[in-house]
Structure formats: C-alpha cells, structure tokens
Amino acid sequence: MVRADVIACLELWKETEALVMRIAADNKASVTGFLDRNQGLSFVAEAEGELIGNILCGHDGRCGYVYHLAVSQRSRREGLASAMLAYSIEALRKQGIAHCHTFVAFRNLTALKFWRSVGGNLRPDLRVVTIDVEERLPPAGKGWSHGPMLDTGASIP
Secondary structure: OOHHHHHHHHHHHHHOOOOOOOOOOOOHHHHHHHHHHOOOOOEEEEEOOEEEEEEEEEEOOOOEEEEEEEEOHHHOOOOHHHHHHHHHHHHHHHOOOOOEEEOOOOOOHHHHHHHHHOOOOOOOOOOOOOOOOOOOOOOOOOOEOOEOOOOOOOOOO
C-alpha cells in the first residue's frame, strides 16, 4: 500500500459494513503518516486497475496491529483477506514482531468468524479503553467520548 492508494482505501472503508472509522485517524493525512511510519506492512488487492481490498497494518515495536481489513462486496470469498493478512503477518515477523492484535466491532459476527478462521483468538480478559488526547479528560465517573465503560464489578485502585 502506497500513498497513492489512500483515497481509494478510504472509499472502500466507507463502503464496508460494520467497519468502524474515526474522523481523527481515518483521513488522508493521518493514513499517509501512518504508512510512512509503518512501511511495508500494509497491502492492497487490485483487479483491472481497481482497488478491491486492503489491509492497514502497523506496529509499536512490540506488537502488531491490523487497524482495517476490507474487501469489496463483489470480491469476497476469494481468499483476498486471508492473502493480505498473510503478507502483513510475514512482514511483521520479518521485523521481529511476535504477535498481532486487531479491533473488531462488538457485534460484527462476520469479522469475528473470519478472524477465528485465520487462527485469531478472542481475548476475554481484555477490554479496549480509549482516551482522546485532543480532548480534556472527563471528571471521574463521567462517560467517555466512546460511551461509558462497562462495569465489570472489579474495583480500580
């Protein structure tokens, strides 16, 4: 995936059901910067000059992350998602990254089924907590911009 692919990738993500996009992160400038910092980890699939799939992958030096994996509706069930994932996983491995995470919308059963089919394991021991660094933190006990945290019954020291 190169800079010239970004606009087509953004369009595919917008068309992909249940793919969660964030205005602050999923725009041309942010994705281009991400690609510059994570060269050789993200890939596209094309047919007849048209982008029909992509994977946005990077790492923080310890762990890899797949942020988006999308295939156009008419090109699904042909192994493209698995192939792009295999390329990204191999690229992570070559950079010394031992494991990779992805984020899946809570009710996206199609995505969960795919990730299980490629050897992914749902982590029952983790929840994602997001802090928007460009916003002030809310007072203790108030909701976050992505909704309230789930009450697990556990006390936070």
